[in-house]
Amino acid sequence: MTINEKIINEFPEIKIRLAEPLSLYTNTKTGGPADIVAFPTTGKQAQALVVFAKENDLPLTVIGNASNLIVQDGGIRGLVMILTELNEIWCDGSKVHATAGASLIETTEVAYQHGLTGLEFAAGIPGSIGGAVFMNAGAYGGEIKDVLAQVTVVTPQGELKTYTNEELRFGYRMSRLQAEDDIVLEAVFELATGDKQQIRQRMDELNFLRASKQPLEYPSCGSVFKRPVGHFTG
Ligand SMILES: Cc1cc2nc3c(=O)[nH]c(=O)nc-3n(C[C@H](O)[C@H](O)[C@H](O)COP(=O)(O)OP(=O)(O)OC[C@H]3O[C@@H](n4cnc5c(N)ncnc54)[C@H](O)[C@@H]3O)c2cc1C
Structure with missing residues (x-):
């Protein structure tokens, strides 16, 4: 069984997408595909996905609202958990x-x-x-x-x-x-x-x-530069 089939079988209750372009989620509207994206809706589901990643040697990346991220065009290998549906x-x-x-x-x-x-x-x-x-x-x-x-x-x-x-x-x-x-x-x-x-x-x-x-209508990841003491470099 492939890892894709395994995760879909093991977590039928969790929304899972394969080869999902991350540009759909990032505020910058950029980013290539993640191998597997999972959207847990409870802490228990997120915890079970972490254990699954560990047991299957899958690299794990966590994303929230993707408002402070630039994802490369090559995307992200392994499992990406997007947590916006864990939302109370x-x-x-x-x-x-x-x-x-x-x-x-x-x-x-x-x-x-x-x-x-x-x-x-x-x-x-x-x-x-x-x-x-x-x-x-x-x-x-x-x-x-x-x-x-x-x-x-x-x-x-x-x-x-x-x-x-x-x-x-x-x-x-x-x-x-x-x-x-x-x-x-x-x-x-x-x-x-x-x-x-x-x-x-x-x-x-x-x-x-x-x-x-701030031109909030455009894609961005907010301020990019660190603020030096006494100055503003947003
Ligand atoms: C228009 C605009 C204005 C902004 N203004 C501000 C501002 O005034 N002040 C400010 O501080 N920031 C600002 N930001 C940046 C951004 O909104 C913040 O840094 C925000 O806290 C990032 O949250 P996120 O959920 O989008 O994180 P993401 O971009 O999804 O992730 C950022 C990092 O956090 C990690 N992460 C996400 N969720 C978790 C989790 N549950 N557990 C562990 N790690 C996690 C990710 O792995 C990643 O490394 C702005 C961004 C934009 C686009």
Whole structure:
């Protein structure tokens, strides 16, 4: 049995595409075919795919909303997991929980609807929760590390682990996830109660500023250059 047949047989409940052009998914609209693309809808499915990749020596690549990626024309060998269908957001008191593929922009909307402040800076960042934690995404003076309480990850060995904010070793657009191959499954943000009208106003203000500076209608992967201290090179 080929590896393609094996994965389709083993995971009939997961959407799987073969030789799928990644240009269909990237914000840059570029990128050649991935051998196998899988779209898990639960953490358990994502974990099972990680174990499958390990047991079958398949290289594994994880993609969120593909808003910070340039995929080469040659594509990606092995298994690519696209997590945008692992996509739930819920509140529990002052905490907002979101699974890895949930949109960061939608998460800020849910926080606003519950009158929770702290995530306004992210109102226009087009990534997924997993990508945002991986990159410590940030804008307008805020970053994920300011509001993240903890994440649940699956390790390349298929084990589930929880990391606190401190354990993620966040830096400027950096986290420990860039050095290790753990995959974020869920994040918990600790926010504060705020004034809904002020939260909306700040989100609208930042989105207006963004739209006035960034040509959002064109394919891109956002800012490319690192910001040197005291300067802006977006
Ligand atoms: C128009 C535009 C504006 C932008 N503005 C900003 C901005 O203001 N601030 C900012 O910080 N960024 C910005 N970005 C960049 C991008 O949106 C962020 O870096 C975002 O966090 C990337 O998330 P993603 O889900 O798209 O990640 P992807 O592009 O899918 O992946 C990026 C990296 O994260 C890894 N990854 C993705 N999901 C997971 C997961 N679940 N677990 C482990 N690793 C994972 C991938 O393997 C890859 O290495 C912008 C991009 C665009 C196109």
